[in-house]
Amino acid sequence: MKKVHKDTEAIHTGYTSGQHHDSLAVPLYQTSTFTFDTAEQGARRFAGEEEGGIYSRLGNPTVRVLEERMTALEKGAGTLAFGSGMAAVSTILTHLTKSGDHIVCSRGIYGCTFGLLGIMEEKYAISHTLTAMRTEEEIEAAVTPETVCLYIESPINPTTELVDLRAAAAVAERHGLKVVVDNTFASPYLQNPIEFGADFVLHSATKYINGHGDVIAGLLTGRNEEDIQQIRGTVQKDYGGIISPFDAWLLIRGLKTxxxxxxxxxxxxxxxxxxxxxxxxxxxxxxxxxxxxxxxxxxxxxxxxxxxxxxxxxxxxxxxxxxxxxxxxxxxxxxxxxxxxxxxxxxxxxxxxxxxxxxxxxxxxxxxxxxxxxxxxxxxxxxxxxxxxxxxxxxxxxxx
Ligand SMILES: Cc1ncc(COP(=O)(O)O)c(C=O)c1O
Known part of the structure; x- marks a missing residue:
């Protein structure tokens, strides 16, 4: 689609009705698996060929529309949808770290993210430092040779304090770190952290993206498509915290408004x-x-x-x-x-x-x-x- 405004992207990106029996609304593919044709059926594709759907944990057409729309709204290169915001948080932190690594984290964070960092420290020796991140110097002071990423909420839950995203990206560049921003409080309509240098942006889509209090879901958008495809084929596929097609369909509806x-x-x-x-x-x-x-x-x-x-x-x-x-x-x-x-x-x-x-x-x-x-x-x-x-x-x- 030609470059349009966010209000238009939220309604149209990722879907054209002509591909789907002219259905105006994005169709709900509520299916766990996809069939392969036999030779007798004309062999549109044979078992083992990657084209088309295989199994909904690996990909689903309804979910793909949501992911594409979100990629446009967050100004990224690819998106993954999850069954909760915490599944998005745990997936990206698992992807970026290994035993012995260190994370620098904004001091204010959602309570369960704080809990997850505790589990990672206790079970996998992945340590973290919480810092107020008020200045570039304050962020830099928390970086160690083991640091691999900056994990930031801005605005922070619940104080609505902010982290200067440009300053964080400058520190990350100097030390070769990835920057992850939880953008739940702002929504992609009010803030796009990738524009300020973030590598990954995540949301508890349970909140503004759905907007109607009836879905638990998460979204992770990346600056680089290769990173997203790698996570899709590894941590997301094998940990398995994917979204259901119906919840993706509700989020597509929510995004329109x-x-x-x-x-x-x-x-x-x-x-x-x-x-x-x-x-x-x-x-x-x-x-x-x-x-x-x-x-x-x-x-x-x-x-x-x-x-x-x-x-x-x-x-x-x-x-x-x-x-x-x-x-x-x-x-x-x-x-x-x-x-x-x-x-x-x-x-x-x-x-x-x-x-x-x-x-x-x-x-x-x-x-x-x-x-x-x-x-x-x-x-x-x-x-x-x-x-x-x-x-x-x-x-x-x-x-x-
Ligand atoms: C800022 C923030 N990030 C992540 C989460 C986790 O999202 P979920 O509850 O969808 O797992 C929440 C939940 O309240 C949140 O407020």
Missing amino acids: LPLRMQRHTENAGKLTEFLKSQDMVEDIFYPFDDLNPQADLARQQMTAGGGLVSFTIKGGQPTAQLFMNQLKLIKIAVSLGDAETLIQHPATMTHSGVPEQERVLMGIGDGLLRLSAGLEDADDLIADLSQAFRAASACEQVN
Whole structure:
């Protein structure tokens, strides 16, 4: 397809209806295996020939459309789809490392990625260093002769802090390291890490890419097609964490509205940020495009908009934070993000409960921190819900 805008790519790339009985929607190939013809059937292809489908763990036409569309949106050269975001994380880290190697990692990372790094260290002697990655020097200081890759989340879950992707790529180039970026919080609509020098970009597609809270999936896009084909034929094939054709089909459907959804998520998050700033019970607020955010300039350099995640700290720590959350009526208390519904969660006891307290504090996850994923509802209704919850929580505190 001729080069078009992202909004158009999200709807068209990877599929033309003429190839598939003129079906407008991408057909769902819900099959585990593909047949080979016998000589009597005209032998379109013989067993042993690679052309066409073989087995859905090795490739599936519905999944291929998703992979091609994602490659275009992430400005990469190839994509692999997985049964979860964690399958994408574990596949790329397994691909890049061997026993004795070392990974330099952004200090803030998703709780299960932190857990995986612990498993890799304990079972396979693959060590890691978590560092704030605030400057090129800080990243460089963590690199050892054994380091093979930089693993980065930006924006970081749950604090929405950023890592300067250009600075990370400069360090990686000097030391011959691969750069992996978890782009889940931004989505490919708002940020393309490959443009800033990343080698691999991954997503928990469970979040914005699907957008409807009904799929668990992951995607990994590479700057080089050979790398992706190598992973397809090795770690992905043999570890086997592939996506189901039906989930791929749902993601293709979700992607069509990604641009529109990201615009609305961003608009709502901006309005909620302004509202939260006016609340006495709120101590700190973190939103990439907030003018008071010290990283706002960096955010504007590497993202086209601030996205749907806002984190804030409630005065009074965990008891007040939980008291406040429990007063909400429209906003749902749940892990995950990027859905149509606005979700709130308490990272210290939910998404990051597996991270030891000392490390959690270093990650900026205090006991009063809440993470809000702005949904697609009318912002006035969300503000009304937050407002009544602040009033109710404050009344409860005064009684106690
Ligand atoms: C930033 C980030 N990366 C990776 C994951 C893992 O994705 P999944 O839950 O789809 O396995 C999550 C899940 O919340 C996440 O927030």
